[in-house]
Amino acid sequence: MHRRTFLSLAAAGTLAAPRIAAAAETIKLRELYTKMEEFSDLAQALAGQRVTVEGFMAPPLKAESSFFVLTQRPMATCPFCESETEWPSDILAVYTKRVIDPTPFNVGIDTTGVLELGTYTDPETGFVSRVRLTDATYS
Numbered sequence: 046m047h048r049r050t051f052l053s054l055a056a057a058g059t060l061a062a063p064r065i066a067a068a069a070e071t072i073k074l075r076e077l078y079t080k081m082e083e084f085s086d087l088a089q090a091l092a093g094q095r096v097t098v099e100g101f102m103a104p105p106l107k108a109e110s111s112f113f114v115l116t117q118r119p120m121a122t123c124p125f126c127e128s129e130t131e132w133p134s135d136i137l138a139v140y141t142k143r144v145i146d147p148t149p150f151n152v153g154i155d156t157t158g159v160l161e162l163g164t165y166t167d168p169e170t171g172f173v174s175r176v177r178l179t180d181a182t183y184s
Contacts, residue, residue, distance in 0.1 A: 071097040071155070074117040074135045077176055082163035084162050088176065098137055098178065100138040102148045106170050111141045115178075119151040139181045140168070148183075156183040 070091065100115040104122065116139040118140040141154050148154055158181030166173050 058069050067101070070094070070158060071099065074098060074100055074115070074137055076133070077137070079152035081082045084176070088160070088162060091160050092162045095157060095158060096178070097155050099153060099155055100137065101152070102145075102154055102183070103152060105138075105145065106172070109144050110170075111144055111174045112167065112170065112172070113141075113145050113147070114172075115139050115154075117157055121150050128131050138165075138172060138175075139183070140177060140179045141181045141183070145183075158180055 072087065072091070077085055079085050098115060100117055101119045103114040103116050103120045105113050114159070117135045137156075139158065141158075157176055158178030161177050161179055164173065164175055165177060
């Protein structure tokens, strides 16, 4: 590009700014599955990427854990502790690098991590997940 062309475009504000890496895309739990409980096209497209998911922290399975379950709606009781509690189909396992500090069950949180799809059994808890966030943080 000639200097004169560059200066003209700059003055007109038509030069494209360098592309800045986008922050993690924010999605909702319900967007991860189809009505047939298969992974959505969106989930498949975002697999392996950092995403942010809105939800609620279910009561933790155990103290001093680096794992929790994110739910679409608040859950006051641990679904693994109460046999009559219905476990929702729209959940997300979340694995952090640090021990979690549980948040109240009715306070919404944003959780960011790498989206992984496919069946995985946690070796410590035995929890089986079809979808999860790894290397996650939350606020």
